[in-house]
Amino acid sequence: MPLHLSPARVLPARLPEARWRPGLADQPFHSEIFASGAEASGAGLALALARDALADGAGEDTRHVLWVQDRKAMQLGGRPCVAGLPPDLRHRLIHVAAATPEDALFALEEGLKCRDVVCVIGEIAGNPRALGFTASRRLSLTAERHGVRLWLVRLDAERDLSSARMRWQARAAPSPPPRWNAAAPGTATWHAELFRARRHAPGEWMLSDENGNLHIRPPEHVVDPAVPAPPDLGHLARPTVGQSLAARARA
Amino acid sequence: MAIWLARLSVNRWRLALAPEDIVAADSAPTALITETAHGPRIVAANDAGFAAGAGVGMLLADARALCPQLVAVPSDPAGDLAFLEKFALWAQRWGPWSALDPPDGILVDVTGAAHLFGGEERLLADVAAACAARGLRVRAALAPTAGAAWALAHFGRAGAILAPGDDPMRLLGDLPVAALRLDDDVLTVLRRLGIKRLGELAGVSGEGDDPAAQAAARDAFARRFRNRRSPAANPLIRLDQLLGRVPEPLLPVIAKPQPMVQRRLMEPIRHRAPLDRVVGDLAADMVRALEARGEGARRLELGLWRVDGEVLLRRIELAAATREASHITRLFAARLETIEAGFGIEAVQLRASWSEPLALSQADLDAAAEQHGTSLSACIDRLSVRLGPKAVTRPVLRASHIPERAQGWQPPLDPVPPSQGLLAFHTRPLKLLDRAERIAVLYASPDGFPQRFRWRGTVREVVRVEGPERIAPEWWRERSSTRLRDYYRIEDDAGRRYWIYRQGIAGDGRGGVPDWFLHGLYA
Numbered sequence: 208m209p210l211h212l213s214p215a216r217v218l219p220a221r222l223p224e225a226r227w228r229p230g231l232a233d234q235p236f237h238s239e240i241f242a243s244g245a246e247a248s249g250a251g252l253a254l255a256l257a258r259d260a261l262a263d264g265a266g267e268d269t270r271h272v273l274w275v276q277d278r279k280a281m282q283l284g285g286r287p288c289v290a291g292l293p294p295d296l297r298h299r300l301i302h303v304a305a306a307t308p309e310d311a312l313f314a315l316e317e318g319l320k321c322r323d324v325v326c327v328i329g330e331i332a333g334n335p336r337a338l339g340f341t342a343s344r345r346l347s348l349t350a351e352r353h354g355v356r357l358w359l360v361r362l363d364a365e366r367d368l369s370s371a372r373m374r375w376q377a378r379a380a381p382s383p384p385p386r387w388n389a390a391a392p393g394t395a396t397w398h399a400e401l402f403r404a405r406r407h408a409p410g411e412w413m414l415s416d417e418n419g420n421l422h423i424r425p426p427e428h429v430v431d432p433a434v435p436a437p438p439d440l441g442h443l444a445r446p447t448v449g450q451s452l453a454a455r456a457r458a
Numbered sequence: 459m460a461i462w463l464a465r466l467s468v469n470r471w472r473l474a475l476a477p478e479d480i481v482a483a484d485s486a487p488t489a490l491i492t493e494t495a496h497g498p499r500i501v502a503a504n505d506a507g508f509a510a511g512a513g514v515g516m517l518l519a520d521a522r523a524l525c526p527q528l529v530a531v532p533s534d535p536a537g538d539l540a541f542l543e544k545f546a547l548w549a550q551r552w553g554p555w556s557a558l559d560p561p562d563g564i565l566v567d568v569t570g571a572a573h574l575f576g577g578e579e580r581l582l583a584d585v586a587a588a589c590a591a592r593g594l595r596v597r598a599a600l601a602p603t604a605g606a607a608w609a610l611a612h613f614g615r616a617g618a619i620l621a622p623g624d625d626p627m628r629l630l631g632d633l634p635v636a637a638l639r640l641d642d643d644v645l646t647v648l649r650r651l652g653i654k655r656l657g658e659l660a661g662v663s664g665e666g667d668d669p670a671a672q673a674a675a676r677d678a679f680a681r682r683f684r685n686r687r688s689p690a691a692n693p694l695i696r697l698d699q700l701l702g703r704v705p706e707p708l709l710p711v712i713a714k715p716q717p718m719v720q721r722r723l724m725e726p727i728r729h730r731a732p733l734d735r736v737v738g739d740l741a742a743d744m745v746r747a748l749e750a751r752g753e754g755a756r757r758l759e760l761g762l763w764r765v766d767g768e769v770l771l772r773r774i775e776l777a778a779a780t781r782e783a784s785h786i787t788r789l790f791a792a793r794l795e796t797i798e799a800g801f802g803i804e805a806v807q808l809r810a811s812w813s814e815p816l817a818l819s820q821a822d823l824d825a826a827a828e829q830h831g832t833s834l835s836a837c838i839d840r841l842s843v844r845l846g847p848k849a850v851t852r853p854v855l856r857a858s859h860i861p862e863r864a865q866g867w868q869p870p871l872d873p874v875p876p877s878q879g880l881l882a883f884h885t886r887p888l889k890l891l892d893r894a895e896r897i898a899v900l901y902a903s904p905d906g907f908p909q910r911f912r913w914r915g916t917v918r919e920v921v922r923v924e925g926p927e928r929i930a931p932e933w934w935r936e937r938s939s940t941r942l943r944d945y946y947r948i949e950d951d952a953g954r955r956y957w958i959y960r961q962g963i964a965g966d967g968r969g970g971v972p973d974w975f976l977h978g979l980y981a
Contacts, residue, residue, distance in 0.1 A: 245914060246954045247888045251981020254888075271834060271870075284889050284979060289853040289865050291886035291978070301870045303841060304849045317840050322831030353831050379953040381921070391924035392949035395981040416981070 227373075227407040229414070229421040234260035235372030235405065236350040237343075237357050244283035244332060244362035248379045248397050253358035255395075255416040257326050258293065260356060262420075270325040272296055273318035275303040277311040279332035280362050293419055299325075308335035312342055319349045319357055327355060332362040340368040347371065366402070374403040380413055383424070396424060459566045460607035461549060461585060462597045466562040467502045467538050469594050471531060487525055490533040491518050501533045538562070546711040551588075552581065557604075557708040563611070565604050565708060572600075582617045604708060605700035606630060609637035609656075626701055631657030638696040644686075648693060651682075659697060717751065718809040719743035726765050726802020730794070733803065737790050740808040741783040747810075754779025754816030760790055762797065763805040770797060774843055777871045778835035779814040785836050789843045838870055855880070859929050860943075861890060861977065884927075885947060887957045887978030894975035897958065907946050908958070913976050918950040926960075941968050947980070955980035 238256065242249025261268065274287055281304060289297055303318075305311035308331055318327040327350075331338060347370045350357045359371065366374070377400075382393030396415040401407065413424040463469070467490050475483055487510035491498040498518040511524035521528055539560060546556045546564045552575070553568035568581065575581040582598050589596040599610035601620035610618040613633045620629050630637070633656050635648050653659050679694065686692035689699060689706070699706040719740050727733055737760065748755060756779055762770040772793045780786070832840075841850045851867035855877040858864045880886075899908040900917065907923050925946030941962030949955045957978035962968055 245916075245979075247979035247981050248954075251888055254981070281892065285891035286889065287853060288861070288886055288888060288890040288978060289855055290861075290880055290884070291888045291890075291980075298874060301838075301850065301852050302867070303845065304851070305845055306849075310845050310849075313844060314841055317832075317837050320831050321834055321837035323834035324837070355831075379955065381951075381953040382949060382955070388924065390922055392922050392947050392955050392980070395955070396953060398953075 225408050227401055227404065227410065227412075229259050229423065230262075233406070234356065236354070237347040237359070237371045238373040238375065239343075239359050239361055239369055239371040240375045240377050241361045241364055241366060242377045244280070246379050247284060248377050248395075249360035249362060250284070250287075250328070250330060251395050251416065252375065252377045252397050252399060252414065253328050253360050254293065254296070255414065255421045257328065257356065257358055258296075258419055259421040261325060268325055269299060270323050271299045271301050273301050273303060273314075273321075273324050273327045274330075275305060275311050275314045275318065275327065276330045277305045277308050277332060277335075280330040280360075283332050283362050284330070295419070307337075309337045312337055312346070315346060315357065315359070316349050319346065319353055319355045321355070322353070324355055327357045329357065329359040330362060331359065332364070334361075334364050334367050340370060343368075344370040371403075372405045373401060373407075376400040376402055383415070459552065459568045459581075459585075459598060459600050460559070460563060460604065460611040461566065461589075462563045462608075462611040463542070463545070463594055464562070464597055465502065465504075465595045466542070467533055467535075468504050470534070470538060470541055472504070473593050486529055487512065487527065488529040488531060489518065489521060491530045492533050492535070498530065535561070543711060547713050552585065555710050557710050559608065563608065565607065568600070578619050578621075579617070582619070586617070601626075603700060603702045604706055605639065605696065606702075608639060609633050609700060613637045627657060627660055630700070631655065631660065635659060635693065638693055638700065639690060640693055640696060641690050644691055644693060647682075656697070656700075659693060716809055716811055717744060717747040717753070717755075717813060718807065719747055720805060720807035722805045723803065726804045728799045728802045733794065733797070733799075733806075734787075734791060736806050737794070737808075738783070738787045740806060741786040741790075744786065744808050744810060745781050745783045748781050748813065748816075749818070751813070752815060752817065753810075753813040754781045755786070755810040755813050757810065757812035758786065758790075759809045759811055760793075761807040761809070762803045763807070764799070765801045765804050768800065772797075774839075775812075775847060776835070777838040777842065777869070779816040780835065780839075781816055782836075785839065789839055792840075792843050835871060858932065860932060861886070861929075863932075865890070885980075887955075888981040889979045891977060891979075894959070894977040897974050897976050899974050906944075906960075907948070908974060911958075911974065913956075918952075918954070920948050921951050922949040923947070929959075939968050941966065941972070945977075 240249045240253050242252070257272075276286065286304075287300065287302060289300070292300065303314045305314050311329060311331055315327055315329045318324050346357060346359070377397050380396045380398040382396045385391055385393045394415055394417045396413060398411070399414050400411045401409050403409065415422050415424045471490060472480060472483060484504065485506055487504070487507040489500045489503040489507050489512045492501050496517065500512055500514060500516045500518060500521055502514065503512040507528060510528060512521040512528060518528075518530055542558060542560065542562070542564065546558050549556050549564055549566050553566040553571045555567040557565045559565050572578045572581045575584050578600050582600065585598045586596065597611050597616055599607050599614055599618045599620075601607035601610055602622045606620055606626055609630055610620060613636070614629065618629065620626060635653060635656060636645055637656060640648075648659075683692045683694060689695045695704065698704045721736055721740060723736070727736070744755070744758070755776060757773065757775045760772045762772075764770065772790065774789050774793060776789075838850050850870055852870040852872075852874070854866050854868055854874055856864055856866045857878065895913065897908075898912040899910075900912060901908070901910040903909045907920070907925065909920050911918060911920070923946055926944035929943045929945060931940035931942055943959040943961055944963070945957060945959045947955065948958055956976055957980065958974060958976050960972050960974050962972040964972060
């Protein structure tokens, strides 16, 4: 029998960093995000983490993103709106409306087994009986075996037993004032608490998603409200396409 | 060439009888009836029935009053249509292309084929002889257009031929306007206008003696039917089709054998394991049959014949054409759990009722790709077999400003329709609620947006607002009383961002005090 080493089983070349930060290369394959059903911060943070983890892939990725929701999650938080999605995900989203949590788990597992799916995002409301430790362990193993990442958003759920490698608690946070209209809501900001992770120490961050890049925002008392935040220039290490850095800084 | 099966249902009923009964049945007055809300009604009758006084459309009770010994037989419209389809295929012996003309006619394109039968008269004679041998009473006619052939077959003399060089109105001018294949209410209108024959209609259509008066008459006529787009409701379109001035598209009947494999079982099977084995064998056979045709299946139907006469059907649809036996077996395995075997299953049949071309392809040399995961279409098939065909969808943009209408859901592997780019200054929420939920505004600011509101039982303070973005109702789709919407992006004191709207403005005359709704959730 041929020996198969899944990407998760290979030992990393260097030791993991103790403290989590955006842009780390070795993201886990199964994460859970606990969030309230009355806000979209769970799905928003899941998308931001997914884009952060998949950003360093070489070239344009045209594989699909599978978004699975059970019926209760759809009633609580609605369905994804294609006009509000990040532009690079708009044309490659496949939505699965599952009636029960069991069906949603089946869809998550089938999505993880598919080689044409870049990542799977699930939304399951509450603590259904079907989503016990065994089911989450099954999802973890499938994700690690096939190398497809899963972010499972748990709406209005208790922190039950789970084998997810990183577990977050997310809630919305007041956004920074935008540059031109201080009375308007700003870019999406979340208060994210990493309360269990295999490789990193637990911690709390204020994360914001600006121009498709995940940032850590310093706490309010450090920032002088009179001085507006510096504009986000995107990923400086990446080559600029068609635009010089100076032009991007001016824009 | 048009062939009119003048007495289709009676002929079918007669052919279904035993040969020794036919003579007796011909002499007995018989009517084919259908059940209606007002009792049985006659849809057809044989010659003796017509002679005894029965008429099409008559109530059976009325006909029985005229002729008490009238025999009533139920009619079979579905069987008639199936027969007509087979007849259309059979009629391709006279021409390469035939179309159905329900309920009781067919059209055959015999362009350039008549000389094979020794001329057009000999062709019509052959049609008459062949149909008479099958016991069908037909009327056939030849003309350059389908409309003219239909008119001649139904209303012309038997075996009428309109040659391409002839003046069509010479043969057709005396036919009644019903020869135009119009709806009954249009025929009533024409009768009230005093137009009875095609020649008169052609007269008002601009081909008469006095050009000015004819043009005026034609204009008036065109105005009378200006709103009728359907050819069957507009006599002018039908007349142009009959004269060959506008094209008339017809749907041809094409025989397409479906790949079908079946197994008859020596011993009826009652257990799941042998059934899985049979289905696996059938899937392998089906894959071979499809491979020979260079096709892949999109829809598969599995029929299970039980010993006690029950037939169980299971149908699966596939997201992309496939020719993979293990995939087909796996999809059916999920659908076989509810099979009730009863006393046993004696025959199993698998049919691909929808198949698409699928080229032969090189088997994957990369073993890792096979071991690691399924393809997207296989994944979608597995999901839609278990969750239902509507569960797996892809959101696409639609041309509309109303948010719930600006997004549609389509099957995931269908091509994405082209759409206009989104406006960069429109910030749309990440998630839209299926139905906008009403919020109770507790305190509104002087600018018109809520300062404090209650949604799902909790009170929220609004800290930041951007808006309004006014979206007017789509008057071409909705009622005139639909109110406009003023959308606001808001952020509450905890940083939660929502998309709310006010339906209507005070004093717009379309209802009372406007309500507020929460429609979307920002990330």
